[in-house]
Structure formats: structure tokens, C-alpha cells
Amino acid sequence: MKRLNLRIKNHLAQKSSRRVIEVPQPLPHQLPILRDTHRHKRVICGRRWGKTGVGLIAAILGHGDPAGPGHWKGIVDGGNLYWVAPTFAQSKKIERDLIRAFERSGLQYSKSECRIEHPSGGSITIKTAAAPVSLRGDGLDGMIGDEFAFVRKEIWSDALRPALSDRRGWSMFLTTPNGPNWIKEQHDLDGVDPHYKSWQCPTSENRLIDQAELDSALLDLGQASFDQEYRAQFVDISGAEFSGLYFQTPTFWFDQWPAESEIRYRVIGLDPSKGKSDKADYSAFVLLALTYDGQIYVDADIERRDVRKIAEKACELCKLFEPYGLIVETNQFQELLRCNIEDLAKRNNRPLPIYGRTHHEDKRTRIRRTLTPFLSRGELHFKADSRGAKLLVSQLKDFPVGAYDDGPDALEMGISLLAELLNGRK
Numbered sequence: 001m002k003r004l005n006l007r008i009k010n011h012l013a014q015k016s017s018r019r020v021i022e023v024p025q026p027l028p029h030q031l032p033i034l035r036d037t038h039r040h041k042r043v044i045c046g047r048r049w050g051k052t053g054v055g056l057i058a059a060i061l062g063h064g065d066p067a068g069p070g071h072w073k074g075i076v077d078g079g080n081l082y083w084v085a086p087t088f089a090q091s092k093k094i095e096r097d098l099i100r101a102f103e104r105s106g107l108q109y110s111k112s113e114c115r116i117e118h119p120s121g122g123s124i125t126i127k128t129a130a131a132p133v134s135l136r137g138d139g140l141d142g143m144i145g146d147e148f149a150f151v152r153k154e155i156w157s158d159a160l161r162p163a164l165s166d167r168r169g170w171s172m173f174l175t176t177p178n179g180p181n182w183i184k185e186q187h188d189l190d191g192v193d194p195h196y197k198s199w200q201c202p203t204s205e206n207r208l209i210d211q212a213e214l215d216s217a218l219l220d221l222g223q224a225s226f227d228q229e230y231r232a233q234f235v236d237i238s239g240a241e242f243s244g245l246y247f248q249t250p251t252f253w254f255d256q257w258p259a260e261s262e263i264r265y266r267v268i269g270l271d272p273s274k275g276k277s278d279k280a281d282y283s284a285f286v287l288l289a290l291t292y293d294g295q296i297y298v299d300a301d302i303e304r305r306d307v308r309k310i311a312e313k314a315c316e317l318c319k320l321f322e323p324y325g326l327i328v329e330t331n332q333f334q335e336l337l338r339c340n341i342e343d344l345a346k347r348n349n350r351p352l353p354i355y356g357r358t359h360h361e362d363k364r365t366r367i368r369r370t371l372t373p374f375l376s377r378g379e380l381h382f383k384a385d386s387r388g389a390k391l392l393v394s395q396l397k398d399f400p401v402g403a404y405d406d407g408p409d410a411l412e413m414g415i416s417l418l419a420e421l422l423n424g425r426k
Contacts, residue, residue: 019106021076023060024053029205034063037070038197041172042186044149046203046230051174052097055144058172059083059124060101072142072170075122079141080167084127084160086150091128094146098124135159142170149178180234187234203230219387222394223402233403241368241399246375253384258291265290265421266321269414270328271406272310283310286392286410287321290418296374297381300388302407325353327417355420357413364400370412371396 026034027050033043034057045051057063059081062074073079083098085091091114099109102116109116114126127135129151140163148156164171175183190198203209218226224240227233246252257263269286285301301313318326359366374380375396383389392407399408 019104021060021105021107022101022103024056024101026053026057027206027208029201029207030054030057033199034058035065036197037064037068039072039168039170039195040189040193040197041170042183042190042196042198043172043174043201044177044183044187044199044232044234045174045201046232047176048209049201049203049206049232051146052094055083055094055146055172055174056097056101059142059144063170063172073122074142075116075118075124076120078118078120078122080122080138081124082127082135082138082140082143082160082163083124083146084129084135084143084148084151084155085146086129086148088128088130090147091126095126098126129155132159135163138163139166140164140169141167142172145171145173145175147175148173149175149181149183153182177228177232177234179228184234200232202232219390219394222397223404224398226394227403235401240397240401242372242375242396244397246378247393247397249378251378251381254297254381255384257289257297258295262291262293263289264292265418266323267414267417267421268314268317268321268323268326269410269412269417270310270314270326271410271413272307272328282404282406283313284392284406284410285313285317285388286407286414287317287323288411288414288418290422295379295381296415296418297383298389298392298411299383299386300392300407300410302388302391324421325355325417327355327357327413329357329359329413355417357416363405363409367399367405367408367412370415371408374415 030050030053033041033054043051043054058072058074060074060076062072062077062079064070064072071077073081075081083094085094095109095114098116102109107116107118115123117123122141125138129135129148132155135155136159140160143160143164145151145156145160160171163169173183173186177183186196187198187200189196204211204214214230217230221229224235228235266287266289269284269288271284282302283305287299287301289297291297301317303313305313314326371380382393392411395402395404395407396411399405
């Protein structure tokens, strides 16, 4: 994209000039979108991915291939553009970014018309989808739809799409998803309509956002919300199984484990990773302590681990927690623990019962049937200062629509083992 690169290079070289448009320098993960020649682009991106920067570059310099018909006009090319936001408040954020970009250019932003004009004859007008009548009338060389997953489909189909027809204008949607709504329909045109191209761009593509921040956001939001807001997935969060009221009881979180004299049984449930490397699914250890009054206290250790590290963590947790038994799926038993049983017993200074379990029913049905009574009666309590416990709770909140259910699966196995111990079957 020689034209884009040259313009940005010239912009950087002229920073000391009195008149310059402050065009953002594109980040590496944004360049494929700016260079692509499709007329209609759908960028489904996570929060803090950098969509405003892409929008400013496209609106000011244009995008695509400058050498052919795949170059789409920006304001410096004489393009007449709309930048449309869902609400008035969001349009004000765009306005601030646009004013900042042009504040050293000598060009004046008209607050009454929400527009800035360029000597080439081009212009950018900020609009809001809250006033759809104002979107009709002008023929457009291009438009940016900001957070269009949160506007009605008719805003695009009835007002904006026809405005692009006479000038064969371009469109670029820059939005986080909002469930599987009409934006997913637009996304699915990728590969079907030759004029459309769509990308799903997780926040992790932006190297300015560190992994620790993403891990923290996962704990705060829960898996389903995280998948939507940071992984740019079309998630139907409304399909969660367990009522939010289950997670709001005063005793849901606990600080200290019950005294030893109050505990009847301790067990560990393990849902091992199915993979062979650290890139595998999460492996979940769930630690459960059943008291004599029927309450179950829960902690968890949920990480991505290969088989060797799972076995090492099993030894470590069994030594610290001293459970009556550890339960794991039978089909994972030989691969994971065959060579570690002797070492496991030695580290715990006594033979440790390790139970294999073969599942004969659907996982979701099993988790739903086992956990619902305990959650609804408020008999499950989770360690307040534990990252693993918080991740387990976030998976419970998202079940069954979340991407991961290893924690709930290990919790279900642990409760089943407690029931077996109470009934004298083990």
C-alpha cells in the first residue's frame, strides 16, 4: 500500500510544520485491513483493538490499492464521508478524536454541522444512528459504521446502503459483537459476496495490551462476556443455565477453610487437558471440603498444562490438601496417572485412592443435574481470594454457552465422589 505508507511517512516528517493532519501510524495488525481492496469491510474486533485509529486512517487517507479501482477515497481524495455512531454520546468521542487529528491542519471543524472540510472538496460528517432521518439525502463516497452491532439493521439497509450507490461508495464497520444479530449476517457474507470482506480481530492482536490485563479481564467478566468483548466472538450470553441469584448469596464466598474438626471429607475432582502441550485446553483441579452440616467449600486450580505438569500439580495438591480421594475420567486415567501413582502415594505418605470414572451421559446434562440443587440451596461456597475459584465461578455463570466447562465438570465429579463416600460405595 505505497500510497498509505508514503502519506504516513510524509506526515511523520512534517510534524514540525505549522499545518499537518495528525494521521495515526497504523499498527502491524491493522495493515491487512487497510491494504485490502474489498469495497465493504466488516471488522469485528475486541475492546482496545484500535478501531478508532483504523477509522481515522481510512477516513483521512483512504484505503485499499491506490494503483487501481480498489482504492477507496478518503477526505484528501475529495471523498464525501459519514462516520456514524450508535448514540450521541459515542459521536462526541469520535468528534474529539477527529478534532485532535485536524487541530494543527488549519482546517476548522464545524460544531454546528459536525463536519470538517478539506481543500480537495472532501468532507467528514459525524452522524448518529439515533437520528436516522438525518442519514438520508447525501450521496456518499464512503462511510464508517462505529459499533454498528448496537444499531438497528434498518439504519444500514434503508438509509446508508442506498446513499453509497450512485458514487459506488465504500463502507467499513468497526464494531465489537453484540450476540449473533444482523452484524453476524454481514460477517457471514465473507466468501459469499465478492464485495464483502470480514475479519474477527481479538484484542490480543494489539501488542500494546499485555496478557496480564487480558487474564484479569477474563476473571472480571466471565468467559462468555470475555469471548464477546475481547475475543470478538458472537456469543449468546442469554443462554446461561444457572440463575444469577445463585451467585449473590451472602455466604457464596468464604475467606478461611472450616476447622479440621468440622470437615467430614475432602476430595479433588480433575478434568484434565485433552492436549499434549501448554497450548491445550484448560485442566481443572477442583478441591472440595464437605462439612458435617452438609456445606461444601470449594477452591480450584485452572490453568493450561501439558500431561506432565498435570501429574506434578496432582502430587502437589494432594500433599497440601490431603484428600480422601482424587477422581478423574477413566479415559484419561492411563495416559495421565499410570506412571505417577507410586510417586503420588509417596508424596502423601500414604496410599491415595485414585478413582477413575467413565461417563455414560451427556456432559451438560450431568453437570446440570448434579450442580443445580447445590447452587439453588446455597450449599456451595467458593474461596474468595483464589484466582482459580473465580475462574470456576465465571465458567459456572457462563454454562453452557461459555467456551470452557472444565471447571464445572471437575466440580461435578468431586460432588459425585462425595456422594459415593457418604453412601459407603467407595
